[in-house]
Amino acid sequence: MVLSNCRGIFSMLLSLWLLASTPVLAIWPAPSSISTGDSTLWIGPMLSVSYNGKPLPWTFGYEPKGSQFSSSEIVKGGVGRAMKSIVQSNFVPWMLYNRMELEQTEPSLSKPKTYVTHLDITQTKADTSKTFKPLAGDVDESYSLDVDKSGKASIKAVSSTGVLRALESFSQLFFQHSQGPFFYTKSAPVSITDKPEYDHRGVLFDVSRSFFPMDSILRTIDAMAYNKMNRIHIHATDSQSWPLEIPALPELHQKGAYAKGKTYSPSDLATIQQYAISRGIEPIIEIDTPGHFGIAALSHPNIVAGWESAPWTAYCAEPPCGQIRLNEPSVDPFLDKLMNDLLPRVSPYSAYFHTGGDEVNFNMYKLDPTVATNDSAVIVPLLQKFIDKHHARVRKAGLVPMVWEEIPASYNVTVGKDVLIQSWLGDEAIAALTAQGHKVITSNYNFWYLDCGRGQWLNFAGADLATYYPFPDWCSPYKNWRLVYSYDPRANLTGDQAKLVVGGELAAWSESIDDATIDDILWPRASAAGEVLWSSPKGRSQFEAAPRLAEFRERLIARGIKSGTVHMPYCTQGQNATACLYQ
Numbered sequence: 001m002v003l004s005n006c007r008g009i010f011s012m013l014l015s016l017w018l019l020a021s022t023p024v025l026a027i028w029p030a031p032s033s034i035s036t037g038d039s040t041l042w043i044g045p046m047l048s049v050s051y052n053g054k055p056l057p058w059t060f061g062y063e064p065k066g067s068q069f070s071s072s073e074i075v076k077g078g079v080g081r082a083m084k085s086i087v088q089s090n091f092v093p094w095m096l097y098n099r100m101e102l103e104q105t106e107p108s109l110s111k112p113k114t115y116v117t118h119l120d121i122t123q124t125k126a127d128t129s130k131t132f133k134p135l136a137g138d139v140d141e142s143y144s145l146d147v148d149k150s151g152k153a154s155i156k157a158v159s160s161t162g163v164l165r166a167l168e169s170f171s172q173l174f175f176q177h178s179q180g181p182f183f184y185t186k187s188a189p190v191s192i193t194d195k196p197e198y199d200h201r202g203v204l205f206d207v208s209r210s211f212f213p214m215d216s217i218l219r220t221i222d223a224m225a226y227n228k229m230n231r232i233h234i235h236a237t238d239s240q241s242w243p244l245e246i247p248a249l250p251e252l253h254q255k256g257a258y259a260k261g262k263t264y265s266p267s268d269l270a271t272i273q274q275y276a277i278s279r280g281i282e283p284i285i286e287i288d289t290p291g292h293f294g295i296a297a298l299s300h301p302n303i304v305a306g307w308e309s310a311p312w313t314a315y316c317a318e319p320p321c322g323q324i325r326l327n328e329p330s331v332d333p334f335l336d337k338l339m340n341d342l343l344p345r346v347s348p349y350s351a352y353f354h355t356g357g358d359e360v361n362f363n364m365y366k367l368d369p370t371v372a373t374n375d376s377a378v379i380v381p382l383l384q385k386f387i388d389k390h391h392a393r394v395r396k397a398g399l400v401p402m403v404w405e406e407i408p409a410s411y412n413v414t415v416g417k418d419v420l421i422q423s424w425l426g427d428e429a430i431a432a433l434t435a436q437g438h439k440v441i442t443s444n445y446n447f448w449y450l451d452c453g454r455g456q457w458l459n460f461a462g463a464d465l466a467t468y469y470p471f472p473d474w475c476s477p478y479k480n481w482r483l484v485y486s487y488d489p490r491a492n493l494t495g496d497q498a499k500l501v502v503g504g505e506l507a508a509w510s511e512s513i514d515d516a517t518i519d520d521i522l523w524p525r526a527s528a529a530g531e532v533l534w535s536s537p538k539g540r541s542q543f544e545a546a547p548r549l550a551e552f553r554e555r556l557i558a559r560g561i562k563s564g565t566v567h568m569p570y571c572t573q574g575q576n577a578t579a580c581l582y583q
């Protein structure tokens with residue numbers, strides 16, 4: 001059966017196809033086109049792999065090392081991880097078959113087995129330095145994957161990143177047998193061609209509100225790779241803590257981290273960057289300015305206005321307040337020193353640097369003696385100067401600036417056409433900014449803020465107790481995966497505007513999230529957005545997506561990601577979720 005998915009126009013056909021399918025088709029995010037058969041193939045650790053005609057010796061979980069990226073090392077890492085997923089962290093799919101029917105659906109262990117013995121990988125173009133630190137659109141992530149009935153598998157891709165995406169799909173073809181460590185697919189031959197819809201498919205990771213150990217970040221990068229996501233945005237500092245070590249300004253973390261050791265050294269940062277790039281994920285670092293900068297007051301009181309000013313509701317969005325002063329001569333030398341230290345450690349690994357720019361509170365500038373007013377006629381020209389100089393620092397380091405939408409859309413500050421703008425307040429700014437020719441990514445808080453809807457993290461007293469009862473947070477409700485999935489970043493835009501929406505990011509702001517809870521917050525909801533960004537599933541129903549997402553969730557769990565549930569087994573047994581359709 002062949003499915004050529006002209007995205008969006010035939011969700012009916014898709015549903016019918018799924019009713020008749022086996023779970024193997026549940027590759028997440030859905031590929032552009034897939035065809036399968038009904039032959040069984042087995043796979044084990046003895047897979048021989050070639051890369052561009054030469055044997056590629058691989059080992060389980062191989063990790064490329066160092067700052068020089070070689071295509072064959074990257075591919076070797078990808079093969080090692082895919083094989084680890086298949087034969088070391090797979091799952092028995094009892095929850096995907098009718099009650100008590102798993103065993104009769106499994107292939108017999110006693111009959112002769114045909115194994116997948118060879119995987120031939122062909123990369124049709126050489127990678128360039130841009131492959132490993134791309135701007136949106138620089139990397140062709142497309143691939144094709146074929147597995148024939150005799151057990152020969154082949155991958156063809158333009159870039160090593162495309163090879164990684166193909167290996168991820170390959171890993172999702174196989175299941176574990178209930179009788180032990182035997183791994184099979186029942187759907188050979190398989191033929192897939194695939195490519196992403198959006199160039200920027202990201203997760204925003206806030207390591208300032210809560211400190212996250214390295215393992216949290218690396219685990220999230222792995223989970224992102226399972227979802228074919230390709231940007232991790234590290235919100236590295238905020239008013240609450242400064243965990244990022246800046247050797248030229250060590251007092252920033254010495255005074256501003258939450259505790260000794262709750263910091264990221266230059267070598268930690270390089271580890272994160274290299275780990276991400278080895279998985280086809282670009283690390284983007286953000287130092288939020290001029291707002292969300294309070295903590296620097298502990299080491300550099302002269303550059304910060306309004307540190308811990310009270311009541312904070314008069315001066316900032318959450319405690320503690322603190323913004324970079326706009327007219328104070330010592331700010332520029334400070335930022336020069338900060339950026340001269342950090343940007344050379346960013347530019348080998350990324351094409352972007354995020355300069356922040358959200359929630360600049362004009363009232364706080366009443367507390368800055370060199371501004372002493374909240375009048376936008378005074379503040380906006382100062383902000384313009386600040387952004388011009390700060391973006392010049394970023395460009396001088398060979399990087400493209402990113403900003404939050406308020407800088408151009410709320411404060412009317414002009415930014416260059418090179419700048420990538422991150423929108424979060426809804427889609428009006430996206431329409432306006434793309435109409436002006438700006439490139440944008442979306443993190444619309446109504447859909448893609450994953451910290452929302454779990455209630456307040458603030459405490460209330462006195463009259464506020466009644467006012468805020470029953471304590472919903474500002475962006476309630478919780479964004480169920482169905483809501484995440486329903487969001488179309490290019491809705492209501494003209495064709496030219498739509499092209500300027502290069503992708504989006506899921507945000508999990510960490511006021512009330514830490515290492516113990518991050519997996520359940522991100523997954524599988526970020527997976528739902530991952531499919532929006534990879535496959536643009538316009539018109540695809542929850543009924544169609546739910547069983548595939550439920551199956552993919554089991555892969556996440558098997559691979560050590562403590563993802564939340566999609567369905568109880570009652571809904572997933574029978575493969576098609578009709579038992580849990582609202583009617």
Ligand SMILES: *[C@@H]1O[C@H](CO)[C@@H](O)[C@H](O)[C@H]1NC(C)=O
Pocket residue numbers: 362363374375
């Ligand atoms: C500026 O401050 C005045 C009082 O000092 C206040 O009435 C006004 O609302 C403030 N403007 C803004 C934009 O916050």
Ligand SMILES: *[C@@H]1O[C@H](CO)[C@@H](O)[C@H](O)[C@H]1NC(C)=O
Pocket residue numbers: 376380410411412
């Ligand atoms: C930006 O421009 C809009 C539209 O002219 C205006 O409503 C808004 O007040 C301006 N914002 C600032 C901070 O000047």
Ligand SMILES: *[C@@H]1O[C@H](CO)[C@@H](O)[C@H](O)[C@H]1NC(C)=O
Pocket residue numbers: 427488489491492
């Ligand atoms: C698109 O327009 C419709 C109708 O005005 C509106 O309901 C919807 O929220 C808009 N969607 C986006 C993503 O802007």
Ligand SMILES: *[C@@H]1O[C@H](CO)[C@@H](O)[C@H](O)[C@H]1NC(C)=O
Pocket residue numbers: 018019020021574575576577578579
């Ligand atoms: C789909 O669900 C219905 C109702 O639970 C069931 O009768 C049918 O067998 C299911 N189809 C498949 C392919 O499992």
